[in-house]
Amino acid sequence: QKEVEQNSGPLSVPEGAIASLNCTYSDRGSQSFFWYRQYSGKSPELIMSIYSNGDKEDGRFTAQLNKASQYVSLLIRDSQPSDSATYLCAPYSNYQLIWGAGTKLIIKP
Amino acid sequence: ETGVTQSPTHLIKTRGQQVTLRCSSQSGHNTVSWYQQALGQGPQFIFQYYREEENGRGNFPPRFSGLQFPNYSSELNVNALELDDSALYLCASSLPGTARYGYTFGSGTRLTVV
Numbered sequence: 001q002k003e004v005e006q007n008s009g010p011l012s013v014p015e016g017a018i019a020s021l022n023c024t025y026s027d028r029g030s031q032s033f034f035w036y037r038q039y040s041g042k043s044p045e046l047i048m049s050i051y052s053n054g055d056k057e058d059g060r061f062t063a064q065l066n067k068a069s070q071y072v073s074l075l076i077r078d079s080q081p082s083d084s085a086t087y088l089c090a091p092y093s094n095y096q097l098i099w100g101a102g103t104k105l106i107i108k109p
Numbered sequence: 110e111t112g113v114t115q116s117p118t119h120l121i122k123t124r125g126q127q128v129t130l131r132c133s134s135q136s137g138h139n140t141v142s143w144y145q146q147a148l149g150q151g152p153q154f155i156f157q158y159y160r161e162e163e164n165g166r167g168n169f170p171p172r173f174s175g176l177q178f179p180n181y182s183s184e185l186n187v188n189a190l191e192l193d194d195s196a197l198y199l200c201a202s203s204l205p206g207t208a209r210y211g212y213t214f215g216s217g218t219r220l221t222v223v
Binding site for chain 2: 004032042045088096100102
């Protein structure tokens with residue numbers, strides 16, 4: 001059974017601070033790793049992808065991957081109230097995404 | 110270039126009924142994947158279609174079936190609806206080999222079974 005574990009939260013972070021979201025996965029065959037953001041009642045929106053060990057930065061977002069530890073993280077710098085959402089971690093393996101249940105992030109003004 | 114569109118956006122069905130959900134893929138994308146997202150959970154892979162054939166399936170019973178048409182649009186059919194089928198149904202399209210670079214989903218269909 002392929003599994004993806006995320007802390008369900010909610011994770012409460014002050015506006016302007018760094019939000020840190022974590023994810024562990026069980027399938028060592030996973031080839032790609034994605035972070036999606038989902039607002040309540042909406043479909044998931046792709047915000048970051050990472051394919052190799054290390055860090056990948058895109059604007060205020062940094063994804064980190066450690067395949068040996070089967071660990072993926074997402075850092076959001078200068079958090080804004082509009083970042084309040086559920087963040088879903090999704091490794092890709094065998095033509096499907098395996099999803100965690102998501103971490104609810106709340107940015108406090 | 111248009112994105113993935115799904116219809117209807119919402120619908121309510123009675124237990125035991127059948128339902129058909131529709132997905133128009135992004136222009137040129139010949140692979141369509143369907144996911145089910147129950148409230149408070151992550152999406153679950155239902156199946157994928159490529160060139161009108163199912164080429165991957167998750168842990169869903171046979172009453173979940175699909176079709177893909179020559180224009181690459183797709184349908185998800187669910188027979189004998191159960192209360193637990195209430196969920197957001199998501200469709201994503203891609204080119205072969207590109208799904209590993211990430212999907213763009215349609216806006217989803219919210220199905221409520223009563």
